[in-house]
Amino acid sequence: MLPPGGGLLWLGLVLGSVGSAALGSSATDALNVLLIIVDDLRPSLGCYGDKVIRSPNMDQLASRSLLFQNAFAQQAVCAPSRVSLLTGRRPDTTRLYDFNSYWRAHSGNFSTIPQYFKENGYVTMSVGKVFHPGVSSNHSDDSPYSWSVPPYHPSSEKYENTKTCRGPDGELRANLLCPVDVADVPEGTLPDKQSTEQAIRLLGKMKTSGSPFFLAVGYHKPHIPFRYPKRKIRQSYFACVSYLDTQVGHLLSALDDLQLASSTIVALTSDHGWALGEHGEWAKYSNFDVTTRVPLLFYVPGRTAPLPAAGDKLFPYLDPFDSISESVEPGRQTGDLVELLSLFPTLAGLAGLPVPPRCPIPSFHVELCREGRNLLKHFQVRDSEEDLYIRGNPRELVAYSQYPRPADSPQWNSDKPSLEDIKVMGYSIRTVDYRYTVWVGFNPREFLANFSDVHAGELYFVASDPWQDHNMYNDSQGGALPRSLTP
Ligand SMILES: *[C@@H]1O[C@H](CO)[C@@H](O)[C@H](O)[C@H]1NC(C)=O
Ligand SMILES: *[C@@H]1O[C@H](CO)[C@@H](O)[C@H](O)[C@H]1NC(C)=O
Numbered sequence: 001m002l003p004p005g006g007g008l009l010w011l012g013l014v015l016g017s018v019g020s021a022a023l024g025s026s027a028t029d030a031l032n033v034l035l036i037i038v039d040d041l042r043p044s045l046g047c048y049g050d051k052v053i054r055s056p057n058m059d060q061l062a063s064r065s066l067l068f069q070n071a072f073a074q075q076a077v078c079a080p081s082r083v084s085l086l087t088g089r090r091p092d093t094t095r096l097y098d099f100n101s102y103w104r105a106h107s108g109n110f111s112t113i114p115q116y117f118k119e120n121g122y123v124t125m126s127v128g129k130v131f132h133p134g135v136s137s138n139h140s141d142d143s144p145y146s147w148s149v150p151p152y153h154p155s156s157e158k159y160e161n162t163k164t165c166r167g168p169d170g171e172l173r174a175n176l177l178c179p180v181d182v183a184d185v186p187e188g189t190l191p192d193k194q195s196t197e198q199a200i201r202l203l204g205k206m207k208t209s210g211s212p213f214f215l216a217v218g219y220h221k222p223h224i225p226f227r228y229p230k231r232k233i234r235q236s237y238f239a240c241v242s243y244l245d246t247q248v249g250h251l252l253s254a255l256d257d258l259q260l261a262s263s264t265i266v267a268l269t270s271d272h273g274w275a276l277g278e279h280g281e282w283a284k285y286s287n288f289d290v291t292t293r294v295p296l297l298f299y300v301p302g303r304t305a306p307l308p309a310a311g312d313k314l315f316p317y318l319d320p321f322d323s324i325s326e327s328v329e330p331g332r333q334t335g336d337l338v339e340l341l342s343l344f345p346t347l348a349g350l351a352g353l354p355v356p357p358r359c360p361i362p363s364f365h366v367e368l369c370r371e372g373r374n375l376l377k378h379f380q381v382r383d384s385e386e387d388l389y390i391r392g393n394p395r396e397l398v399a400y401s402q403y404p405r406p407a408d409s410p411q412w413n414s415d416k417p418s419l420e421d422i423k424v425m426g427y428s429i430r431t432v433d434y435r436y437t438v439w440v441g442f443n444p445r446e447f448l449a450n451f452s453d454v455h456a457g458e459l460y461f462v463a464s465d466p467w468q469d470h471n472m473y474n475d476s477q478g479g480a481l482p483r484s485l486t487p
Helices: 006-018 056-063 078-087 113-119 155-159 191-207 230-257 340-350 383-391
Strands: 032-038 066-072 123-128 213-219 264-270 296-299 332-339 399-405 424-430 434-443 448-461
Touching: 032 230, 032 340, 056 230, 056 264, 056 296, 066 399, 078 113, 078 340, 113 123, 113 213, 113 340, 123 191, 155 191, 191 213, 191 230, 213 230, 230 264, 264 340, 296 340, 332 340, 332 399, 424 448
Parallel strands: 032 213, 032 264, 066 332, 123 213
Antiparallel strands: 066 296, 264 296, 399 424, 424 434, 434 448
16 A cells, blocks of 8 residues: 555656657547546436435536446446456456456456556556455556556545444444544545545646546445445435545546646446345345446547636536535436446547457457447437437447346345355346346356256336336246347
């Protein structure tokens, strides 16, 4: 772990050695990338139509962005989702369904998004939780392959589970979620605040460096502990989203202040969603929309919003609790179904880098390829077509997710089975009209799913059952629906 600012020292060394000669001439005008990855953020945001949550800064970002209404994670748990979206490969290719393996050693030496940018002349930097820490990123956030400088982790992260929360009796308690007085907690700060500050410091450094940069900022909130009265969980989650929103707001207004908003793509997404009581669940770990659906939006200077004139502010900071704050106008939106796998080709294409080729099947031996669709065409629509995207029906596309289980009935490790305990895999397909999931036998040594060994099925219709409470699988006798679930 580096002290605050430690990354800056390294950055000085890297920038000294990169120099302009190391960059291809194509990189000179390259757009920078600011990728914001939030932990456990379902699209309960103003810009996704939520009337309760206060998220004016993310709504403002959305108003200058292209927003994907129907974006889905490939597995609703942190490490598998992050490795999948950062390598652009499905969990069946990374073979990471738990937290316990590093893809380069375990399945294939797959390139990552930041690695690809680094190899194309970018300075790549990680702040906070981007890769899941631990074995799944080789205890190093995939350094040195993905990052030009050692990843930054906020020093106050180590107090996440210490007694920092004052209970009704005045005593400090651990594992309670409640408002903290920041001046009162160890180091007088919180991890996401430190991450924002570090990210702004790095942006300041990069402004004068002349090198294009790829900065990934991973926020820890909203993340809630268990054992909490239900009503308060929702309230606390919403409060965490507003706190996150203030961090995003400060970060984006720094882009304005540093005059980087005209040369920096901003992408915002989350590793997966979170159930706030739907289906009796207070967790991720499922194939339902509430845990697989994520926010996904891209601000692209000059494309999704006009280039800011000198001195103009695109992202002035907005206080979530300022009652005068007007609700922000929505920007461009599309209802097409997309997967987080698309992040890799889409960011590459938007930044002007070659889009990696489609993966062959299988692709374990191929270091650089993409399993996800390239979403670039969504950014090229003209005004008349754009109206179609907004008002018309989304096109018939699909998004795949999956979730492993150790048994057919719930047991102690059902939420997070280790690879060797996986007996059933739930493959789920989401179309515009329905979500269809089959739970089939799975062999974790061969990584083989047996589609003739169906343990259970689920079918929910989007229009009549948006919360997926009424399983129609048995009514439909299962077999009539798409058979080709394996992408
Ligand atoms: C993982 O990290 C260790 C030491 O930090 C290193 O020796 C090893 O080569 C890394 N694994 C891969 C596959 O790069
Ligand atoms: C994996 O990829 C990295 C980055 O391209 C490369 O440096 C390394 O040698 C590769 N490892 C193997 C075992 O091919």
